[in-house]
Amino acid sequence: MRVRLEDVARAASVSPKTVSRVLNDEANVSDDTRKRVRAAMEAMDYRPLSSARSLAGNRSFxxxxxxxxxxxxxxxxxxxxxxxxxxxxxxxxxxxxxxxxxxxxxxxxxxxxxxxxxxxxxxxxxxxxxxxxxxxxxxxxxxxxxxxxxxxxxxxxxxxxxxDEQLAARTMVEHLLSLGHRRIAHVSGIADHGASRWRLAGYREAMAAAGLPEDPALVVEGAFTFASGVAAARQLFALKQRPTAVFAANDDMASGVMWAANQSGLKVPQDLSVCGFDDIPLASQLWPALTTIRQPxxxxxxxxxxxxxxxxxxxxxxxxxxxxxxxxxxxxxxxxx
Amino acid sequence: MRVRLEDVARAASVSPKTVSRVLNDEANVSDDTRKRVRAAMEAMDYRPLSSARSLAGNRSFxxxxxxxxxxxxxxxxxxxxxxxxxxxxxxxxxxxxxxxxxxxxxxxxxxxxxxxxxxxxxxxxxxxxxxxxxxxxxxxxxxxxxxxxxxxxxxxxxxxxxxDEQLAARTMVEHLLSLGHRRIAHVSGIADHGASRWRLAGYREAMAAAGLPEDPALVVEGAFTFASGVAAARQLFALKQRPTAVFAANDDMASGVMWAANQSGLKVPQDLSVCGFDDIPLASQLWPALTTIRQPxxxxxxxxxxxxxxxxxxxxxxxxxxxxxxxxxxxxxxxxx
DNA sequence: GACACAAATGACAGCGCTGTCAATTTGCAA
DNA sequence: TTGCAAATTGACAGCGCTGTCATTTGTGTC
The missing domain is CATH 3.40.50.2300 (Response regulator)
Known part of the structure; x- marks a missing residue:
């Protein structure tokens, strides 16, 4: 049969209510009693019935x-x-x-x-x-x-x-700047997601701080998907002045960009640097492995x-x-x- | 306050037990009564409390x-x-x-x-x-x-x-055979997974049925991951007699194979046909889109x-x-x- | 209309816990 | 040692539902 709280109480020679107190980590139970009750629970492998706890205590856990x-x-x-x-x-x-x-x-x-x-x-x-x-x-x-x-x-x-996603994005772009890139594109995410806004803001902040004028053609809106990354990349590659680096707002889009680059005969990273955001498992599996922001x-x-x-x-x-x-x-x- | 079963009973002029019967779709309730109770439940927006149901009925839903x-x-x-x-x-x-x-x-x-x-x-x-x-x-x-x-x-x-994964795999390989392929490789999954066994069995079955001798070099074990697909592909591409088609046991590995092909300068599908299994979202997003088995x-x-x-x-x-x-x-x- | 039987309904206890509040014990100052 | 507040413990009802079993109502037969 099921071990009930009452059984534990009997074994520990206390009232059911006291066992309940121990179970719920309530105050006002002497250390000695608490220990005895805990031992009895352990010995009997007591498992409180959550439906009974919920019903009586008006909480669902x-x-x-x-x-x-x-x-x-x-x-x-x-x-x-x-x-x-x-x-x-x-x-x-x-x-x-x-x-x-x-x-x-x-x-x-x-x-x-x-x-x-x-x-x-x-x-x-x-x-x-x-x-x-x-x-x-x-x-x-x-x-x-x-x-x-x-x-x-x-x-x-x-x-x-x-x-601090904005700072992270800025840091990412600063990494590209430090590698000498100036024409850096950004593939953003779905516009009203917070993640998209911050990452875009971080990109702009870094570019502005580097004294680079804002070029609207370098910012393409994606949808956080691989396919939208491919599409965005095609759009960017079609530019008369192609970017030398692309910062995608997430890794799925970044892999889309890398895919498109491969298709267009662009070698990553020799002809194009690509980076993402999130560090999904795929990021380190890609070849070349993707530079990204680790988000645990x-x-x-x-x-x-x-x-x-x-x-x-x-x-x-x-x-x-x-x-x-x-x-x-x-x-x-x-x-x- | 919360609407209880008792309240519904009162509103429908029946006993609580009858409401319980209706709630649980039990037999032996007249159509008329059932309708009345249902109407009352609806009108009062009655939500049974699952903890009480669980406790009394000894089931958790x-x-x-x-x-x-x-x-x-x-x-x-x-x-x-x-x-x-x-x-x-x-x-x-x-x-x-x-x-x-x-x-x-x-x-x-x-x-x-x-x-x-x-x-x-x-x-x-x-x-x-x-x-x-x-x-x-x-x-x-x-x-x-x-x-x-x-x-x-x-x-x-x-x-x-x-x-019927084995039949599905066989069908996939028969598709490759119908395209004229003879050196068809298989990248299998983790050995003791059922999915791996069936898909491998289907591959062997199709090859045997086509009268093709079994070539152990053409079967490489992967681990269902993108990276393992890349690794398997590299191994296959290194063969003196390269396969003209690769059937991977899932789409993740198939995309790994496609990636590796791209890296090796092999055009898919011109130089190499690749197909997978599962039809994950990525499959139709890849370029070229992946031939696969749809598993809903x-x-x-x-x-x-x-x-x-x-x-x-x-x-x-x-x-x-x-x-x-x-x-x-x-x-x-x-x-x- | 009386009877047997099945279908429909209800009364009531109790599932295993916790909230409330009362009773008891302890600790400490006088 | 006594007195009193604080700490500890316990008694008991009840959370909202369903199982069991008794009772009432309906149905068909002669």
């Missing part, structure tokens, strides 16, 4: 990770974040569920409400690009559902994890979830953790000839 | 999807299956959780037990490569946890979804979950659904010069 994969082809990114969130949840014995939640559609709030009412997550982890969708944030606040975000656009009133997605998912859990467990307020980035210089960038 | 991503770099594949499983679960108002579960390690059974004891899933969806791990299956049967599999190796005593992962995840749910809901036994495949002929394969 559930964290929901919301995402919109409609606009987000980089499923490897979401998968990594998911792994990180799950790791954090496991640490505190919370469950995790994942829910796609498309932004488009006027029944958005209804769908969000359904998720909350049906599953009662204690808290929510938001992933780009829905980290900044106003109706979502508003509704979560109205319903008092705590949430944490991965790479939110707004850096105030938010907990979770963020990276898995770790970021974990940290965001930990901030949320801190709040859920009544341990603190949580904060917006600033993530360091690192420039991964590999073989796809080189000095101009 | 939870489906767990288990995977081992350690050996499975194609996270896009798992993400699609996950989406499909989730869709099926939503259909029947079940929740879904995902759990990585590494096969290696002698504490495997303990880890599996922990998942079951902690979360009490009503059933489990297994994904390759853990669909055929004997200790896992044995333990699930011992604990009477129903499960369904996506592409299990054993086609007996299993419910879920499968594709998302749909397969959904179907597997539906078989499981049929069992969980006491609606039937579930079955191993055979999935049709389709050959996607694109631009990466062509007749030999």
């Amino acid at each position: 559930l964290v929901a990770m919301l995402y919109d994969n409609n606009d987000n082809p980089a499923s490897t990114y979401l998968a990594e974040i998911q792994d990180g969130v799950l790791e954090a949840c496991d640490l505190h014995r919370y469950s995790m569920m994942v829910r796609p939640l498309r932004m488009r559609g006027d029944d958005f709030v209804r769908r969000l409400d359904a998720v909350i009412s049906d599953h009662h997550p204690d808290g929510i982890v938001l992933t780009p690009p829905i980290t900044d969708y106003a109706p979502l944030l508003q509704r979560l606040r109205e319903r008092h559902v705590p949430f944490a975000s991965v790479s939110p656009m707004s850096r105030t009133d938010n907990i979770g994890v963020a990276m 997605s898995r770790e970021m998912g974990k940290i965001a979830a930990l901030q949320l859990l801190e709040v859920l467990r009544g341990r603190g307020q949580g904060q917006l953790v600033q993530m360091p980035f690192s420039l991964q210089i590999r073989e796809s960038t080189a000095a101009i000839p | 939870l489906v767990a999807m288990l995977y081992d991503n350690n050996d499975n770099p194609a996270s896009t594949y798992l993400a699609e299956i996950q989406d499909g499983v989730l869709e099926a679960c939503d259909l029947h108002r079940y929740s879904m959780m995902v759990r990585p579960l590494r096969m290696r390690g002698d504490d495997f059974v303990r880890r599996l037990d922990a998942v079951i004891s902690d979360h009490h899933p009503d059933g489990i969806v297994l994904t390759p490569p853990i669909t055929d791990y004997a200790p896992l299956l044995q333990r699930l049967r011992e604990r009477h946890v129903p499960f369904a599999s996506v592409s299990p190796m054993s086609r007996t005593d299993n419910i879920g979804v499968a594709m 992962s998302r749909e397969m995840g959904k179907i597997a979950a539906l078989q499981l749910l049929e069992v969980l809901r006491g609606r039937g036994q579930g079955q191993l659904v055979q999935m049709p495949f389709s050959l996607q002929i694109r631009e990466s394969t062509a007749a030999i010069p």
